[in-house]
Amino acid sequence: MKPAKHLNPPALQYAGGKGDPYVTTIAEWIEKPQADMSYDLCVLGVPLSKSSISFSGAHLHPATFRKLWSNFTTYHWDLDLDFTQLRAVDFGDIAMHVTDIATCHQNIQETMQEVTTTYPEIFPITVGGDHSITAPLIKGRKAANGKRIGIIQFDAHLDVRDMSYGGPSNGTPIRNLVExxxxxxxDIVTIGIRNFVNSRLYRDYTEEKGIHVISSKQVHMRGIESVIKEAMERLEACEEVYVTFDIDALDQSFVPGVPAIGPQGLTTDQLFSSASTLGAWSKVTAMDMVCVDPSVDLRDITSRVSLHLFLHFVSGLCQQ
Incomplete structure (x- = not known):
């Protein structure tokens, strides 16, 4: 079964292997695509990092993300919840061109459009790749259903760089979508902006366009629950909400394997709590996680964080 034209099976596939009849690992839970099967959520890999402004090995993240599936289970202790009640499938990786970024982005957009049209009830979770992938992913959903889409972005950066300087990149997805x-x-809320990684002119741009920004310091002062509640209230008029997690929103002490490492970021507890809350919100219909570079990571620490982010989000989906 090939779920969409540009989708290919992962380059490496890790067998679950039933080692304990009383434990279900993520590798056992997430299935390979089968014809005539209905699924609640799908995983899409986008191994793209050519469009990153700074050097990034984020194209390696989908493979490392999958490699860790055998290390963790489907049981959430604090919620006393096992999410095997949901059917999950790995649709594989979207095909990337060797050199042509525009073709890569077109493949991403067409794949999301096809997946949304063919499987309207499935929840797509995309594993990047750099943050440039978010623009074509959302364009694909928009082309498929024409709905008014809101965005909740977790990021240290505004991602509104001028596209006339180098074209679409990991620094431009929000501007790309607005323009x-x-x-x-x-209809955009950005959470986690940090000091010394943005500019006054780009702040002016976000204010001019009506983008609502909440800094990491404001999150620490107010509490993440208050911030997420405000974001949800602001986007209530949208027909659906897309959540994008740039892992560099987290403090460098938690994620050594991100290209834009830096202090004064969010904590893993804050991000995991946000993921659970937003996963449980019926208005959220798609999610991505970007900017993890396994080539500069230590013992897959950062990929383990992204996987736990995924697991907390899925725990939220179970509570819809």
Whole structure:
């Protein structure tokens, strides 16, 4: 079964292997695609990092993410919840061109459009790759259903760089979506902005477009629950909400394997709590995780964080 034209099986596939009849690992839970089967959520890999402004090995993340599936189980202790009640499938990786970023982005957009059209009830979770992939993913959903889409972005950066300087990159997805009229500025909430990684002119741009920004310091002062509640209230008028997690929103002490490592970021507890809450919100219909570079990581620490982010989000989906 090939779920969409540009999708290919992962280059490496890790067998679950039933070592204990009383334990279900993530590798056992997530299935390979089968014809005539209905699924609640799908995993899409996007191994792209050519579009990163700084050097990044984020194209390696989908493979490392999958490699860790055999290390963790489907049971959430604090919630006393096992999410094997959901059917999950790995649709594989979207095909990337060797050199042409525009073709890569077109493949991403067409794949998301096809998946959304063919499987309207499935929840797509995309594993990047750099943050440039978010723009074509959301454009694909917009092309498929025409709905008013809101965005909740967790990021240290505004991602509104001028695209006339180098074209679409990991620093441009929000501007790309606003200027293409895919998403309205007032339908975007960005959480986790840090000091010394943005500019005054780009702050002016976000304010002009009506993008609501909450800094990491504000999150620490107010509490993540208050911030997420505000974000949800602001996007209540949207027909659906897309959540994008740039892992560099986290403090460098938690994620050594991100290209834009830096202090004063969010904590893993704050991000995991956000993922659970937003996963349980019925208005959220798709999610991605980007900017993890396994080539500079230590013992897969950062990939383990992204996997736990995924698991907390899925725990939220179980509570819808």
């Amino acid at each position: 293409s009229k895919t998403v309205k500025g007032e």
